[in-house]
Amino acid sequence: xxxxxxxxxxxxxxxxxxxxxxxxxxxxxxxxxxxxxxxxxxxxxxxxxxxxxxxxxxxxxxxxxxxxxxxxxxxxxxxxxxxxxxxxxxxxxxxxxxxxxxxxxxxxxxxxxxxxxxxxxxxxxxxxxxxxxxxxxxxxxxxxxxxxxxxxxxxxxxxxxxxxxxxxxxxxxxxxxxxxxxxxxxxxxxxxxxxxxxxxxxxxxxxxxxxxxxxxxxxxxxxxxxxxxxxxxxxxxxxxxxxxxxxxxxxxxxxxxxxxxxxxxxxxxxxxxxxxxxxxxxxxxxxxxxxxxxxxxxxxxxxxxxxxxxxxxxxxxxxxxxxxxxxxxxxxxxxxxxxxxxxxxxxxxxxxxxxxxxxxxxxxxxxxxxxxxxxxxxxxxxxxxxxxxxxxxxxxxxxxxxxxxxxxxxxxxxxxxxxxxxxxxxxxxxxxxxxxxxxxxxxxxxxxxxxxxxxxxxxxxxxxxxxxxxxxxxxxxxxxxxxxxxxxxxxxxxxxxxxxxxxxxxxxxxxxxxxxxxxxxxxxxxxxxxxxxxxxxxxxxxxxxxxxxxxxxxxxxxxxxxxxxxxxxxxxxxxxxxxxxxxxxxxxxxxxxxxxxxxxxxxxxxxxxxxxxxxxxxxxxxxxxxxxxxx
Amino acid sequence: xxxxxxxxxxxxxxxxxxxxxxxxxxxxxxxxxxxxxxxxxxxxxxxxxxxxxxxxxxxxxxxxxxxxxxxxxxxxxxxxxxxxxxxxxxxxxxxxxxxxxxxxxxxxxxxxxxxxxxxxxxxxxxxxxxxxxxxxxxxxxxxxxxxxxxxxxxxxxxxxxxxxxxxxxxxxxxxxxxxxxxxxxxxxxxxxxxxxxxxxxxxxxxxxx
Numbered sequence: 001x002x003x004x005x006x007x008x009x010x011x012x013x014x015x016x017x018x019x020x021x022x023x024x025x026x027x028x029x030x031x032x033x034x035x036x037x038x039x040x041x042x043x044x045x046x047x048x049x050x051x052x053x054x055x056x057x058x059x060x061x062x063x064x065x066x067x068x069x070x071x072x073x074x075x076x077x078x079x080x081x082x083x084x085x086x087x088x089x090x091x092x093x094x095x096x097x098x099x100x101x102x103x104x105x106x107x108x109x110x111x112x113x114x115x116x117x118x119x120x121x122x123x124x125x126x127x128x129x130x131x132x133x134x135x136x137x138x139x140x141x142x143x144x145x146x147x148x149x150x151x152x153x154x155x156x157x158x159x160x161x162x163x164x165x166x167x168x169x170x171x172x173x174x175x176x177x178x179x180x181x182x183x184x185x186x187x188x189x190x191x192x193x194x195x196x197x198x199x200x201x202x203x204x205x206x207x208x209x210x211x212x213x214x215x216x217x218x219x220x221x222x223x224x225x226x227x228x229x230x231x232x233x234x235x236x237x238x239x240x241x242x243x244x245x246x247x248x249x250x251x252x253x254x255x256x257x258x259x260x261x262x263x264x265x266x267x268x269x270x271x272x273x274x275x276x277x278x279x280x281x282x283x284x285x286x287x288x289x290x291x292x293x294x295x296x297x298x299x300x301x302x303x304x305x306x307x308x309x310x311x312x313x314x315x316x317x318x319x320x321x322x323x324x325x326x327x328x329x330x331x332x333x334x335x336x337x338x339x340x341x342x343x344x345x346x347x348x349x350x351x352x353x354x355x356x357x358x359x360x361x362x363x364x365x366x367x368x369x370x371x372x373x374x375x376x377x378x379x380x381x382x383x384x385x386x387x388x389x390x391x392x393x394x395x396x397x398x399x400x401x402x403x404x405x406x407x408x409x410x411x412x413x414x415x416x417x418x419x420x421x422x423x424x425x426x427x428x429x430x431x432x433x434x435x436x437x438x439x440x441x442x443x444x445x446x447x448x449x450x451x452x453x454x455x456x457x458x459x460x461x462x463x464x465x466x467x468x469x470x471x472x473x474x475x476x477x478x479x480x481x482x483x484x485x486x487x488x489x490x491x492x493x494x495x496x497x498x499x500x501x502x503x504x505x506x507x508x509x510x511x512x513x514x515x516x517x518x519x520x521x522x523x524x525x526x527x528x529x530x531x532x533x534x535x536x537x538x539x540x541x542x543x544x545x546x547x548x549x550x551x552x553x554x555x556x557x558x559x560x561x562x563x564x565x566x567x568x569x570x571x572x573x574x575x576x577x578x579x580x581x582x583x584x585x586x587x588x589x590x591x592x593x594x595x596x597x598x599x600x601x602x603x604x605x606x607x608x609x610x611x612x613x614x615x616x617x618x619x620x621x622x623x624x625x626x627x628x629x630x631x
Numbered sequence: 632x633x634x635x636x637x638x639x640x641x642x643x644x645x646x647x648x649x650x651x652x653x654x655x656x657x658x659x660x661x662x663x664x665x666x667x668x669x670x671x672x673x674x675x676x677x678x679x680x681x682x683x684x685x686x687x688x689x690x691x692x693x694x695x696x697x698x699x700x701x702x703x704x705x706x707x708x709x710x711x712x713x714x715x716x717x718x719x720x721x722x723x724x725x726x727x728x729x730x731x732x733x734x735x736x737x738x739x740x741x742x743x744x745x746x747x748x749x750x751x752x753x754x755x756x757x758x759x760x761x762x763x764x765x766x767x768x769x770x771x772x773x774x775x776x777x778x779x780x781x782x783x784x785x786x787x788x789x790x791x792x793x794x795x796x797x798x799x800x801x802x803x804x805x806x807x808x809x810x811x812x813x814x815x816x817x818x819x820x821x822x823x824x825x826x827x828x829x830x831x832x833x834x835x836x837x838x839x840x
Contacts, residue, residue: 450679453674453679453704454679457704458632461632461635461727461730462632462634462635464728464730464731465632465635465636465638465639465730466635466638466639467731468639468730468731468732468733469635469638469639469642469733471733472639472642472643472733473642488731491731492728492731495727495728499704499705503705508674508680508704508705509705509707509709509710511680512680512681513681513709516709517707517708517709517710520708520709520833521705521707521708521709523761524708524757524758524761525757527760527761527764527765528761528764529765565764565765566765
């Protein structure tokens with residue numbers, strides 16, 4: 001067991017510690033952020049280190065390329081407005097980096113691609129800001145037509161993650177509608193326009209398919225399309241909210257930043273469109289652009305927070321081990337797991353090999369844990385035998401990297417608690433068997449006593465009565481009379497011996513009237529002064545008999561060995577405990593040596609699960625306290 | 632035992648009207664005919680526990696004039712006190728060992744038949760021994776002790792006088808001294824007096840009560 005903990009107890013200890021500090025740096029300082037994020041995500045996937053390093057380098061190179069492209073692309077803007085320029089560079093870089101990291105996970109490849117494309121189209125949307133000599137060919141047209149596509153792709157990624165595809169038909173329908181509205185009307189509008197009508201940056205000489213140029217028609221339709229765009233974009237919150245509502249556990253917490261990002265982009269975007277077409281001052285338009293960029297940054301942050309969240313959850317799993325050490329009960333283990341994963345519906349089912357069934361913490365036995373649609377994780381012992389099954393929220397299927405350490409952490413606690421349960425069961429069984437034996441012995445003793453009473457003693461009485469009758473008919477003083485007296489005396493001694501014997505085997509008065517009258521007889525026979533009190537109520541036979549034996553033996557001991565003439569006897573009971581206290585002010589120094597009266601008391605008490613404590617310092621009296629469980 | 636006792640009592644001149652095998656049979660007989668006294672064993676069928684005590688209480692409740700003598704294998708103080716607590720007099724508690732001496736048996740039977748109490752001398756003796764060992768009886772003179780013992784056995788002043796060869800009046804003065812020295816409430820009603828004496832012998836000795 002000890003060896004097992006050393007070997008397997010901390011399967012994720014050291015490596016985790018090493019990657020935690022970059023996370024902290026990442027939050028504080030943007031340049032370090034992405035490398036830290038990459039390390040974490042690779043670690044999360046649990047890929048072999050060498051492959052992870054290769055991926056990392058590929059990713060770093062691509063991101064560096066994207067950063068270079070963005071810097072170049074936004075160079076004119078950087079020289080003009082540093083803040084907006086920097087924000088835009090960051091948006092492109094973060095989208096690309098996040099997308100690439102997601103691409104490393106097979107299930108997230110589509111979402112990752114969407115994010116990379118979103119980064120690209122974000123870049124595209126600013127091409128109009130290039131100087132005229134850069135705007136070669138259809139650069140301006142592409143920027144115009146696909147300018148808002150990055151928003152659609154971002155929404156697509158948010159709605160899809162972490163599923164490999166859009167789960168609901170209305171999500172698909174909405175994204176399709178949004179994509180349609182963002183691109184198609186602009187293609188038609190492009191036919192009606194000259195480039196310089198579109199916006200201030202669009203160069204008059206750039207390539208443009210002006211089939212039916214009509215400025216008034218273009219302006220009117222542009223307004224209609226933009227109003228429609230706002231109308232189509234505002235409901236983005238509905239599928240996102242629905243997604244949060246149906247997600248559980250970790251997913252729900254993770255979905256919030258993405259939601260905020262989409263919401264903010266949407267609001268700022270609407271305001272931007274309004275400002276742009278209502279000829280607001282350039283500063284206002286610029287501020288709104290900057291705000292869109294900042295809001296867009298939230299999208300990759302949503303994914304980053306998800307990774308951070310996982311990281312934090314795993315860190316809390318490390319604490320889980322520490323806490324589980326102190327919680328041996330199955331219920332405590334289950335509660336800790338529920339809190340750590342987090343999954344309030346988590347259930348632990350122990351495997352009972354001898355019954356070929358599972359049992360939950362409320363002792364409900366089941367052949368197979370119900371709810372087969374749940375995520376079932378088996379916990380196995382070191383030698384591979386089934387220990388328990390955890391039934392988890394299906395949402396946790398995607399977080400196997402969280403579940404695995406939790407299972408490892410709880411394994412020992414579960415093993416421990418099962419051992420506890422087994423031991424307890426064995427102990428209970430042992431005690432029950434001891435108590436059954438005591439009960440059987442009690443019944444046996446009573447039977448012997450009764451047999452003696454009804455058999456041998458009865459015969460002796462009859463003989464004594466016959467002798468009494470004979471004595472009556474014999475003249476006193478004769479030899480026959482003397483012989484009869486002698487026979488009577490011998491028979492009297494025989495009955496007395498038999499009576500003592502029977503009393504030693506079983507006390508009829510105890511059975512009939514209880515502890516108090518029975519002990520009164522004992523005290524009388526010993527001729528000792530006793531103070532204190534004895535309960536008058538009746539107890540369960542085994543308990544009553546043991547209590548009688550204990551009190552009897554303790555008093556007899558005190559009188560015979562300590563030579564005391566006075567002692568205190570208290571027998572009381574609470575709901576579940578009978579307490580016998582015998583105290584004297586004799587010489588003390590009593591010890592429960594094997595074969596002694598005290599050892600006998602201890603053993604008798606133990607047979608029904610009781611305990612004895614003796615306080616008997618030399619020269620300072622003896623205090624014996626015996627507690628017996630009852631009722 | 633029943634046949635033996637019947638023969639013993641008949642030999643001593645007691646007319647034995649009926650020998651019942653248990654309490655129910657005895658009570659059924661007594662519904663038809665009430666004898667002067669009945670003898671019951673503490674342990675009787677069906678359970679052999681303390682049916683005799685219950686039967687005694689029942690008989691005294693229904694037929695107060697019939698004397699009841701309870702025979703016991705073990706002399707238990709608790710039983711003696713319980714029997715003396717029956718409000719109607721004429722109850723006795725005797726060890727079975729008295730069958731050796733039919734005279735004692737018959738005397739006790741006659742006493743309960745005439746509405747007087749009777750407690751086995753050995754039981755009283757045991758209680759005395761215990762009190763004596765604790766020095767509770769040192770205040771009494773020898774004659775007073777003897778009077779106390781005979782009172783505990785349920786004897787009247789006249790009875791005590793006869794045993795001690797003194798006049799009932801002298802017995803009464805000894806008894807008064809005993810009561811005042813031991814602070815026992817003086818009661819002239821026979822069964823109440825014996826109960827008071829037994830209770831004193833029992834309680835002052837032991838808190839196991």
